[in-house]
Amino acid sequence: MATQKKRNKSRTRPALKKSARKVVKLSSARKAASKKASNGNGLPKPSTKPYGQAGLALQGVRVLDFTHVQSGPTCTQLLAYMGADVIKVERPGGGDITRGQLRDVPNADSLYFTMLNGSKRSITIDSKHPKGMEILNRLIKTCDVLVENFAPGALDRMGLTWEYVHKTNPRMIVASVKGFGPGPYEDCKVYENVAQCAGGAASTTGFREGPPLVTGAQIGDSGTGLHLALGIVSALYQRIRTGRGQKVLCAMQDGVLNLARVKLRDQQRLAHGPLTEYSQYGEGVAFGKAVPRAGNDSGGGQPGWIVKCKGWESDPDAYLYFITQAPVWEAICDVIGEPTWKTDPDFATPKARLPRLKQIFARIEQFTMTMTKFEAMNLFNEHDIPCGPILSMKEIAEEQSLRATGTVVEVDHPTRGKYLTVGNPIKLSDSPADVRRSPLLGEHTDEILKDVLGFKAAEIAEIKASGAISAPEKKEQAA
């Protein structure tokens, strides 16, 4: 009835002049815009489902995961934790080389592999086999993102150039980790420590009198993987507007430099005088032309150092990081038993303290050596003094609060049994992390061929016989 009325109305509407029609058009556009704004810029109405029950953040995103070793797998594991369907393509026979590296349990996937490939599915495909390429083509058509960290040129040699992938699926985002960006080193293969050195981290890590040092945190591999994940999510977001994919490139050198940016800051400060918060300044040692290694000095304007605690003689981790934060200086003086330092002009101001940091930390250490690092942490925290115990990996593995938050997760694996992995360090209030064990090599090959790519049973049998997905059968066929 209402529709009928509307129709009649439009039929009886008198013809409008051209200019008047334009006004009508404009006002309806404005109306639509204001309706859109009141709806939240075209977003759906806020879900009424309880938080945590409205699906996972990246649900519906399918990732063709061509990554190996550490940098790329870090990225795709995070996407999988966030809910993406990550399909890891591995070479038949051995798969990702890390499956067999640093093995601790005979014949089981190593922790190196299992801790970087959780929540993914694994399919074996020989990309150099024509039938394998046929399967890959189907995957390219159905996936949203292709992630790879092969050596420069390897993806192109497979025939999967950007032009080819983009033509096959214009919506596909192609994300790569490489050692270096465009320039003199772009063709080089790169591993973690090379990136730490080339990104400026190693020259600024360690003690002044010693050689450059690499750090245990994998800032080159895992750090770049994290950068790549952000690039991918940004590209997915832009695709909502543009409808097309794009290339995302993260060079490990760039990723490390991004994490070492405070040292590039200090490099520029050097042109205007010595770096007064570096203990070398207090020790009267002249600065050279480049940022020196600063030992355990804290990077910012709040001087810090590592001090010994009770038991340091036998426990290599019985230490505390202590920060002489200016606003709590008086509390520090009281707690360590040097109340006169509160008013002594040699100690009362941050500037006066800078040349005396060695003496100050020696006194603090004398005090902390009388208690364990945890006792010291508790005591200083009562006075709002920032400090932190040096935790061993054993202590971290046993720390129950990290288990409670899902930062450390125990998962069960069919061939190696239970193991600990690092869960999602990024907590979303409406998207619980999906942390599951890593897949066995080719564990989901059949399921992906059938359910994702729609191959019929007879076609799957033909693929198997061709040797494109299974190394042993390839041998049998050849025999």
Ligand code: CAO
């Ligand atoms: N089927 C058939 N062939 C496959 C395949 C599959 N499913 N998956 C990979 N391959 C082939 C590739 O096509 C390539 O062959 P070609 O060189 O003949 O074209 C080869 O396997 C793998 O290439 P790679 O050069 O990437 O491997 P590598 O072990 O020699 O080098 C690494 C490893 C990490 C140094 C290199 O990949 C690299 O520099 N990557 C970029 C930077 C990076 O991510 N480094 C971090 C690594 S973690 O420390």
